[in-house]
Amino acid sequence: NAGVTQTPKFRVLKTGQSMTLLCAQDMNHEYMYWYRQDPGMGLRLIHYSVGEGTTAKGEVPDGYNVSRLKKQNFLLGLESAAPSQTSVYFCASTVAGGPTDTQYFGPGTRLTVL
Amino acid sequence: GQNIDQPTEMTATEGAIVQINCTYQTSGFNGLFWYQQHAGEAPTFLSYNVLDGLEEKGRFSSFLSRSKGYSYLLLKELQMKDSASYLCAVMDSNYQLIWGAGTKLIIKP
Numbered sequence: 483n484a485g486v487t488q489t490p491k492f493r494v495l496k497t498g499q500s501m502t503l504l505c506a507q508d509m510n511h512e513y514m515y516w517y518r519q520d521p522g523m524g525l526r527l528i529h530y531s532v533g534e535g536t537t538a539k540g541e542v543p544d545g546y547n548v549s550r551l552k553k554q555n556f557l558l559g560l561e562s563a564a565p566s567q568t569s570v571y572f573c574a575s576t577v578a579g580g581p582t583d584t585q586y587f588g589p590g591t592r593l594t595v596l
Numbered sequence: 597g598q599n600i601d602q603p604t605e606m607t608a609t610e611g612a613i614v615q616i617n618c619t620y621q622t623s624g625f626n627g628l629f630w631y632q633q634h635a636g637e638a639p640t641f642l643s644y645n646v647l648d649g650l651e652e653k654g655r656f657s658s659f660l661s662r663s664k665g666y667s668y669l670l671l672k673e674l675q676m677k678d679s680a681s682y683l684c685a686v687m688d689s690n691y692q693l694i695w696g697a698g699t700k701l702i703i704k705p
Contacts, residue, residue: 486638524600524683524695525639540692572638579691581626581646587638 483508486588488573494594495563503558503591505573511586513579514556515540516548518569519590525572531556532579563595598622600696602684607702608674616669616682616699624689630658630669631683633698639683642669671701679703 486507495501505514512533517525527540531550545567547559556575560567571591576583599621608614620628627646631639645651645660645667657670669682681698688694 522604522697524685524697525693526695527692530692581687581691582644584641584644585639585693587640589638590636 485509486573486575486586488571488588488591490591491589492592494596495560496596497564499563500559500561501563501593502560503571503573503593505556505558505575505588506554507556507573507575507586508554509575509577509586510553511575511577512553513576513583514550515574515576515585516546516556516558517572517574518542519572520569528558528571563593565595567593568595569593598686598688598694600684600686600694602682602696602699604697605700605702607704608671610674610676610703610705612674613670613672614674614701616671616684616701618667618669618684618696620665620667620684620686620694620696622686622688622694625662626687626689626691628658628660628667629685629687629693630656630667631685633681633683635680642682674703676703676705 515530516528529548534553573588574585602618630642633639643658683698684696685693
């Protein structure tokens with residue numbers, strides 16, 4: 483099992499460009515999450531999904547969109563990138579999002595917006 | 597608001613013991629998690645506490661006091677590979693994780 487994978491690993495964008503980050507998991511997990519991690523701050527939830535075809539906003543959703551067309555994939559889109567979106571993006575998944583469900587993280591995508 | 601506080605950085609010696617504290621104020625409580633994150637890597641799960649008391653798992657132990665909004669992670673017999681950031685996270689009433697900024701632990705020989 484590969485667990486949780488993310489593509490790409492690194493990306494540099496210019497302000498105003500768009501891109502999509504792909505997260506894939508092979509553990510048959512229902513819940514999937516997108517976080518961003520910035521220096522000196524905790525992980526912040528952008529969007530999450532509780533199952534195929536569903537999405538919901540997290541703490542910092544502005545400037546991002548997501549889609550979960552297939553259970554194993556969760557896509558994060560930036561329609562018009564801004565320097566404030568320079569960050570490390572982590573995808574995570576859990577079995578069912580309950581209190582005892584461990585979140586499994588992907589390796590991260592380092593995004594720089596110039 | 598919701599808040600998780602933990603020290604920014606700690607230094608310890610190989611073979612010693614270190615305690616990393618975490619205090620929290622959240623909307624509801626459904627458990628407290630500790631994760632380890634090596635530089636440039638993803639966080640990985642270490643422990644989960646939902647009841648007061650100490651949970652021991654090998655060289656790592658985690659303690660919780662819900663009445664005080666307090667937890668600590670205790671690492672014994674420190675090894676160089678324990679150099680990492682340690683993230684405290686609380687699951688709130690919406691079953692979402694609220695994360696602290698992490699404690700960077702530096703191990704010296």
